[in-house]
Amino acid sequence: MSSTLDVSSRERQHDEAPRRGGPDAPRTKRKSGRLAPYLFLAPWFAGLLFITAGPIAASAYLSFTDYSLIGSPEWIGLDNFQRMFNDPRFYQSLKVTFIYVAVSVPLQLAFALFLAMILDRGLKGLALYRSVYYLPSLLGGSVAIAILWRQIFGSDGLLNQVLRFVGFENPPGWVSNPDYALGTLIVLNVWTFGAPMVIFLAGLRQIPTMYYEAASLDGAGKARQFFQVTLPLLSPIIFFNLVLQTINAFQTFTQAFIVSGGTGGPADSTLFYTLYLYQRGFGNFDMGYASALAWFLLLIVGGLTAINFIASKYWVFYGD
C-alpha cells in the first residue's frame, strides 16, 4: 500500500514542478532555492559518506587486508575469502542462519495472516486484541526477553516444569541441547508476528467487500474466496512482509548472543552469521576477515531481496 501512495504523490510533485521556478519567483530567491536542497540534505549526505555508503566501500577495502586495529591494514589479496570458503564455522553460521530464516519467517507470516483474518471480521475489541498481539514485536528483540527465554527453555525452566507436571519425565534442556537450541530462537521470532499482522490487517481492510459478495453469489465457499479473492489481492502486502521479515531475520543477533552466552553454542548450533562476524571482528579483532564476512552478508541479503523481487512477478498481483 505504501508503494501506491508513493506513485501518486510523486506524480503530484511533477505537476507542481514548473510552478515553482515560474516567472514570478525573483532571481535572488531562485539562486538560494537551488542551494536549499543541499542545505536540507547536508546531514544526510554526511551520514552517507561517513556512516553508511563510505563504510561499505571501506569494508570492501578492508576485506582484502589483514588488520587488527593496531598498525595499518596489510594488503593480502583474496586470502580472507579463501580462508572463509575453507572455514567450517563460516558454513555452520550460514546453515544456522538459513534454517532460521527459512523456518521462522514463513511460520511468522502464516500466524500473522491467520490472526489478521480472524480480526478482520469486525469483532468487538479489535483494538485491544491488536495491541496484545503486537506487544511482543516491540519487546522481542530486547536483552530482557532473551534472558527470559533462556530461563523458560532451560533444563529446569518454565517449559520443563510444565512438561514434568503433565507427565514427561525427562524433557530435554532445550537451550543446552544442540538439537533444540535453534528451535527456541525460532519460537521467539514467531512470537513476534504482531508487526506483520498489523500490516496484513491494514491490507485486508482495503479489499472491497463487494468482491466477496460477488464471489459468494457465484457460489464460492469460504476456502475458495480465500484463494481466489483474499490471497491475490493481498499478495503485494504478503510480498512486502516477506522481504522485510527476511531482512530482519538475517540480522538476528541479540537473542542468539544472550541465549548462548555469546558463544553461539551449544556445539555452534546457534552460531548466527552476525554472531560469528561479531566474534571474529570484536572478539579476535580480525577486522579484515570480519569485513570479508560483512561483504558476503551484503551479497546474500541483496541477492535474496533481488530473488524475492524477481519471483514476485510470478505470484504478486498488482491489479490492473
Add this chain to the structure above:
Amino acid sequence: MATDLTVAPPVAATEKLPDRPKKQRPRWLAHTVLILGALLMLYPLLWMLSSSFKFTEDIFSQTGLVPERVTGSNYPDGWTALPRDFGHYIWNSLVIVVGSIIGNLLACSLAAYAFARLDFKFKKFWFAVMLGTMMLPIHVVIVPQYVLFSELDWINTYWPLIVPKLLATDGFFIFLMVQFIRGIPTELDEAARIDGCGHFAIFWRIVIPLSVPALATTAIFTFIWTWNDFFSQLIFLTDPDMYTVPVALRTFVDATSQTPWGPVFAMSIVALAPVFGFFLAGQRYLVRGIATTGLK
C-alpha cells in the same frame, strides 16, 4: 481505525440482518481462539512479572502467575547487584535515547522536506539510495565504523551512538516523513511563499507543525529501538561505567556463576517497563507507523 469496521453501511446492514443468528456462533469461536492465543502470547511476560516478586528458589518450582510467597527484595537486590547501581545504567541509556530522538527528529525531517518538496539534480537517484540504506544491515558497516570512531577516540563515549542519528542514517524515518509531508497540501507552501517565506521558514513554520503525528511516530520508535538496541552498544561501550541497560543486564547472565533469577527478572521488568509505557501512550502512532512503512 477501529470505528470504520464497526460502522457498517446501512444497505448492507439491512441485508445482513436475517443471517445474524447464524454468524453468532463463529464469533464466539473467534473470540475464544483470540483470547486463548492472547493468554499464550502474554503468559511468558506475566510469568516474568510475577516471578520478579518470588524468591529465586521458588521461580523454578512455580509455574503459576500468583506467587505463593511474595518478596519485595528482588528489586533492591537487583538494583545494587552490579558494580554501579542500576540507575546509573538507566541514565546512560537515557542520554543516548534522548540524543538519538533529537537527532532523528531534526536530521530526518530536514532530509524528508528536501525529498518531498524540493527539486534538485538526481533526486530520484538519491531517493533510491536512501531507500537502499533502509535495507542495509548494520553488521556490514560496523567494522569500518568502529575503525573510524576509534581513530576519533570515541569508543566508550556516547558519540558513536548519537552522531549517526544526527546524520539522518535511519532511512525508515526519512521515508515515513516523506510520505507524510507529501500529504500536506502544497497550497500552504505557496501562500507562505507569497508572504515572503523562504524554504527554511516554510519548513519550520508550516511543515513541521503539521507533521506532528509523523514526528511523534519517529520519536516513539526511536525511543523503543534505541532503548532495546544491544549490538552497537555492546560494541562501542566496553567500559563498565558506560554500560547501558541492555549491556548491564547481559552481565547478569554472562557470569559463569549461578544466575540470581529473582533480581534478574526484577531488573528485566525495569528494562521493559519504559517500552511498555511508550507502547500504551503511543499506540495510535505506532500502528500508523507500521502500516505505512512496515517498521517493527
